[in-house]
Amino acid sequence: MCFIIGQLIAAGVLESLVKLDSEWGYRIPYALQWVWPCFLIPLMFFAPESPWHLVRKGKLEEAEKVLRRLQSKSANIDPKLTLATIVHTNKLEQELEIGTSYWDCFRGFELRRTEIACIVFSGQITCGICFAYNSTYFFQQVGLTPGQTYKLNVGGTALALVGTFVNWLVIAPRFGRRSTYICGLAVMTGVLFIIGILNVWTEKKSVGMSQAILTLLWTFTFQLSIGQLGWALPAEIGSTRLRQKTVCLARNAYYLVGFLGVLQPYFMNPNAWNLKGYTGFFWGGTALLTLIWAFYRLPETKDRPFNEIDILFAKGVPARKFKDYKIDPYDMAQTAELAAEAHAHHHGETKAENVFVERA
Numbered sequence: 001m002c003f004i005i006g007q008l009i010a011a012g013v014l015e016s017l018v019k020l021d022s023e024w025g026y027r028i029p030y031a032l033q034w035v036w037p038c039f040l041i042p043l044m045f046f047a048p049e050s051p052w053h054l055v056r057k058g059k060l061e062e063a064e065k066v067l068r069r070l071q072s073k074s075a076n077i078d079p080k081l082t083l084a085t086i087v088h089t090n091k092l093e094q095e096l097e098i099g100t101s102y103w104d105c106f107r108g109f110e111l112r113r114t115e116i117a118c119i120v121f122s123g124q125i126t127c128g129i130c131f132a133y134n135s136t137y138f139f140q141q142v143g144l145t146p147g148q149t150y151k152l153n154v155g156g157t158a159l160a161l162v163g164t165f166v167n168w169l170v171i172a173p174r175f176g177r178r179s180t181y182i183c184g185l186a187v188m189t190g191v192l193f194i195i196g197i198l199n200v201w202t203e204k205k206s207v208g209m210s211q212a213i214l215t216l217l218w219t220f221t222f223q224l225s226i227g228q229l230g231w232a233l234p235a236e237i238g239s240t241r242l243r244q245k246t247v248c249l250a251r252n253a254y255y256l257v258g259f260l261g262v263l264q265p266y267f268m269n270p271n272a273w274n275l276k277g278y279t280g281f282f283w284g285g286t287a288l289l290t291l292i293w294a295f296y297r298l299p300e301t302k303d304r305p306f307n308e309i310d311i312l313f314a315k316g317v318p319a320r321k322f323k324d325y326k327i328d329p330y331d332m333a334q335t336a337e338l339a340a341e342a343h344a345h346h347h348g349e350t351k352a353e354n355v356f357v358e359r360a
Helices: 002-017 024-033 035-044 051-056 060-070 079-095 110-126 136-141 146-174 177-201 205-224 226-237 243-268 276-297 306-314 332-346 351-359
Strands: none
Touching: 002 024, 002 146, 024 035, 051 060, 051 079, 060 079, 079 306, 110 177, 110 226, 110 243, 110 276, 110 306, 136 146, 136 205, 136 276, 146 177, 146 205, 146 226, 177 205, 177 226, 177 276, 205 226, 226 243, 243 276
8 A cells, every 4th residue: 555655646746847857857756755764764663562572582571561552452352362372373383393594484384385475475476567567668559648658557556556445445354365366366367368369459549548458457456466465475374483584585586586577678669579468478377377376375364373374284284275174273182293293304204203202
């Protein structure tokens, strides 16, 4: 939401200064960017510490104070109960031998969680954002005037903001992460292929406008689904002891995959490949591959507390069974068995050897 509001502000600033034929035409936009740190940096000093971090440091009283500050009183949830859940989850992850280093993100069942977080975030690139979300140049290539291009671009940004609010208020509370991600990706994949097919009749003026409208539909769908979940899922997928590092790795994967965006100017430039709407076939292909991956590998995490997610991954439950899989996170026998398997895996023992040692 903040990104999109910033884009709308930028569009307004550029519109008002684009005809200013002096050095202030670029000085004012640069200067305005320095306004935000003046508000944001002081606010950071009032931000509360993470209760999960405080629990890992053994500062339970401070963690409870933070929870009382963070939790809504109208929710009628005892902060002590929340704190107990955090303590239990941290203890469970310790028993499962989940560490706190980057290397631990690639050990045992954490490797699967790291894979999911990285590809989910990278999906914001492979779904076609370099083409459809930055569509100003494309609009010009399909024959739209600069005035039409500007209006469509601003309109698309406003539509993206609406999509963000719809996701926040309607979709996220009612629909699962997996279903939202897959359905949104399926629609975007279809839109990109349709844009590519329409390019066969690109000499018709109505086709260019149709392609432009389809990019707006793509933008709206993106903000309804992957635009939000690309951020939310990496924070939910990783274990609580590795959450910061999992998110960091996922964001770095996003930047690495972002190098695909280097191809976009070549796709569109009349003096290079000049593919115009046919570019939709390339990004439609990458989106389709991501869709296939998501169908088989992306689990459902909505309404699952972190301790349940830990156990589901430790048990190796397939992604498509996550939603309906019944589990008791407080079953001590189950926890002991999973901890023994984790210990065997981390220390190079086979499961049979570990059981033999336990019986002995």
